[in-house]
Amino acid sequence: MERPSRLLLLSELRVRNAAHSVSLSRSLLTWKRRGSSPLYHPFRPRFCLPRLRRRSDSGSCHIVPVSEIISVREEDEENGSGRRDDGSWKKIKERDVKDCRQAFTVLYVERSGQHRWRCAEVTFTCSDTTLCQRWISNIREQLAAIASRPRRLLVYINPFGGKRQGKRVYEQKVAPLFLQAGIFTDVIVTEYANHARDHLRTEAELKQFDGVVCVGGDGMFSEIVHGLIWRTQIDGGVDVNCPDEALLPCSLRIGIIPAGSTDCICFATVGTNDPVTSALHIIVGDSQPMDVCSVHHNNTFLRYSVSLLGYGFYGDVLTDSERKRWMGPARYDFSGVKMFLTHHYYEGTVSYLPARGILGTPRDTARCRSGCVVCQRNGQLLSERAERYETDEGPDGETEREWRTIRGKFLAINAASMSCACPRSPKGLSPAAHLADGTTDLILVRKCSRFDFLRHLLRHTSKDDQFDMTFVEVHRVRRFRFAPRHCQSDSDLELDLQENGKRQIFSQICRDHPACGCAPSYSSWNCDGEILTHTAIDVRVHCQLVKLFARGIEEPAVFEDLTNPCAI
Numbered sequence: 001m002e003r004p005s006r007l008l009l010l011s012e013l014r015v016r017n018a019a020h021s022v023s024l025s026r027s028l029l030t031w032k033r034r035g036s037s038p039l040y041h042p043f044r045p046r047f048c049l050p051r052l053r054r055r056s057d058s059g060s061c062h063i064v065p066v067s068e069i070i071s072v073r074e075e076d077e078e079n080g081s082g083r084r085d086d087g088s089w090k091k092i093k094e095r096d097v098k099d100c101r102q103a104f105t106v107l108y109v110e111r112s113g114q115h116r117w118r119c120a121e122v123t124f125t126c127s128d129t130t131l132c133q134r135w136i137s138n139i140r141e142q143l144a145a146i147a148s149r150p151r152r153l154l155v156y157i158n159p160f161g162g163k164r165q166g167k168r169v170y171e172q173k174v175a176p177l178f179l180q181a182g183i184f185t186d187v188i189v190t191e192y193a194n195h196a197r198d199h200l201r202t203e204a205e206l207k208q209f210d211g212v213v214c215v216g217g218d219g220m221f222s223e224i225v226h227g228l229i230w231r232t233q234i235d236g237g238v239d240v241n242c243p244d245e246a247l248l249p250c251s252l253r254i255g256i257i258p259a260g261s262t263d264c265i266c267f268a269t270v271g272t273n274d275p276v277t278s279a280l281h282i283i284v285g286d287s288q289p290m291d292v293c294s295v296h297h298n299n300t301f302l303r304y305s306v307s308l309l310g311y312g313f314y315g316d317v318l319t320d321s322e323r324k325r326w327m328g329p330a331r332y333d334f335s336g337v338k339m340f341l342t343h344h345y346y347e348g349t350v351s352y353l354p355a356r357g358i359l360g361t362p363r364d365t366a367r368c369r370s371g372c373v374v375c376q377r378n379g380q381l382l383s384e385r386a387e388r389y390e391t392d393e394g395p396d397g398e399t400e401r402e403w404r405t406i407r408g409k410f411l412a413i414n415a416a417s418m419s420c421a422c423p424r425s426p427k428g429l430s431p432a433a434h435l436a437d438g439t440t441d442l443i444l445v446r447k448c449s450r451f452d453f454l455r456h457l458l459r460h461t462s463k464d465d466q467f468d469m470t471f472v473e474v475h476r477v478r479r480f481r482f483a484p485r486h487c488q489s490d491s492d493l494e495l496d497l498q499e500n501g502k503r504q505i506f507s508q509i510c511r512d513h514p515a516c517g518c519a520p521s522y523s524s525w526n527c528d529g530e531i532l533t534h535t536a537i538d539v540r541v542h543c544q545l546v547k548l549f550a551r552g553i554e555e556p557a558v559f560e561d562l563t564n565p566c567a568i
């Protein structure tokens with residue numbers, strides 16, 4: 001049960017010319033129309049208290065957590081009595097002006113459904129100038145005391161991401177909100193691919209900033225992640241080429257203003273791909289830890305991944321779609337259909353280290369949501385284990401025994417380190433995956449008929465379970481390796497030749513002579529939307545390596561009995 005904290009201020013102020021009882025505590029701002037009956041049972045979501053409003057016959061009560069106030073603005077006389085809460089203008093009655101000499105406007109977060117946030121405002125007026133100033137300075141003091149709020153941000157805009165609207169979206173929807181919230185920004189519009197990554201690696205004076213914001217899609221986010229992780233490891237003397245090294249977590253949080261084609265990382269961490277919602281999560285200083293996979297080939301670092309690592313179907317879709325960038329986001333639909341019809345399968349060996357002794361499985365019905373206990377508990381367990389063994393994989397020998405190996409023909413091999421929910425698939429590739437539990441869900445889709453593969457794909461868009469099919473298996477893992485058939489060890493190859501000599505020879509010939517139309521031997525890895533140059537890879541999950549300006553997807557509001565802060 002949450003109790004309202006001690007009041008800092010309690011006054012009678014006017015809202016839209018009606019007397020209201022207005023109170024401010026360290027956690028809540030509330031306003032209630034005078035004469036309205038006490039209200040009970042306000043809506044409250046499980047993990048946070050959003051702005052609440054209950055209407056009754058006699059009036060309404062509003063509750064805004066102080067943590068969700070964006071700013072407070074002093075109004076001049078005309079503004080105070082002439083401007084409506086929604087920003088439009090109304091005719092001022094002479095009596096209003098006389099009664100309400102001073103006014104201030106509070107801007108705050110309002111939830112507008114489907115995880116979207118909006119910036120709402122309410123203007124309070126009163127006749128006492130001193131009281132008005134007390135309100136303004138008290139609210140400002142409360143906001144200044146929130147240490148998690150960013151004051152200065154480094155912003156990178158990809159002008160060519162998605163529908164090429166990044167610059168416009170930032171200038172029209174995001175910059176005005178940052179200005180209102182008093183956030184200073186240094187903005188860089190990128191001029192070439194990897195501009196942001198290289199700037200972060202070498203030039204950016206990171207000490208000046210409280211966070212980095214990218215305006216673009218998953219590829220742009222990936223640039224920021226690479227720049228920040230690289231910089232952190234170099235500063236800390238970590239050898240990034242060694243797959244067994246524990247990486248140092250990045251201290252700066254990253255904000256994503258979605259302006260890309262898939263926007264999966266934004267969607268899966270906020271619940272929507274809406275620029276205003278993301279800007280507001282940045283302003284209120286949210287923080288969401290996130291796992292990062294490192295990808296190596298023969299002890300050489302290749303890339304980091306936070307969402308999807310996909311070989312076969314998703315690798316082929318990406319490779320094909322890159323040639324059709326001019327189509328914008330629709331390129332993925334086109335290439336998706338094309339690659340579905342092509343129906344290539346790939347042979348290889350997958351080995352993995354199952355995630356043991358932690359909470360959660362990929363077939364859970366529970367979802368990773370704001371304040372997720374699975375992520376918190378597993379984060380603790382993994383860091384305790386790392387301290388005990390000085391490696392996060394347990395005592396020597398134990399780890400080796402736990403590796404599992406699967407050889408086969410696959411239409412797709414996917415590793416989802418988060419749900420990978422996006423507008424194309426609102427529940428994602430692995431709906432029960434967690435953002436920050438130190439694991440990735442390894443999904444193996446074995447060779448099957450086109451019809452069955454279509455059934456599997458379509459289940460990503462419906463309530464049906466995409467894993468409940470005989471040719472699909474899913475494992476929650478901490479580390480995995482993949483070797484395509486032709487990269488297998490000599491002994492493996494000998495075995496293959498004995499088993500299936502003719503096919504082996506034919507597929508080699510056909511790789512060398514693509515014109516024959518035979519299926520290729522290799523696909524590519526789709527690594528958060530970037531094509532990897534190597535097919536044989538070693539992937540390791542680093543628990544909670546980076547932090548986002550997000551809070552995970554919020555649960556819908558539920559009824560709960562509360563002590564009613566409006567009943568004061």
Ligand SMILES: CCCCCCCCCCCCC/C=C/[C@@H](O)[C@H](COP(=O)(O)O)NC(=O)CCCCC
Pocket residue numbers: 217218219220260261262263264307308314317318332333336340420422424425428429457458460461526527528529530
């Ligand atoms: C015939 C019906 C098919 C329905 C399939 C729906 C499955 C969609 C799952 C999508 C998972 C997406 C995971 C995220 C990948 C992104 O990192 C990557 C790059 O994004 P961006 O930088 O914003 O361009 N996007 C893709 O690889 C697109 C995959 C689309 C597959 C159809």
Ligand SMILES: Nc1ncnc2c1ncn2[C@@H]1O[C@H](COP(=O)(O)OP(=O)(O)O)[C@@H](O)[C@H]1O
Pocket residue numbers: 157158159160161162163189190191192193194195215216217218219220221223259260261262263529530
């Ligand atoms: N100014 C630029 N010119 C060309 N490419 C860029 C530029 N800035 C970033 N990129 C690259 O564009 C690619 C796609 O960016 P992204 O923002 O993810 O859009 P989308 O979601 O449409 O793929 C990324 O690989 C990124 O490195």
Ligand SMILES: [Ca+2]
Pocket residue numbers: 291416417418433434435436437438439440
């Ligand atoms: Ca994870």
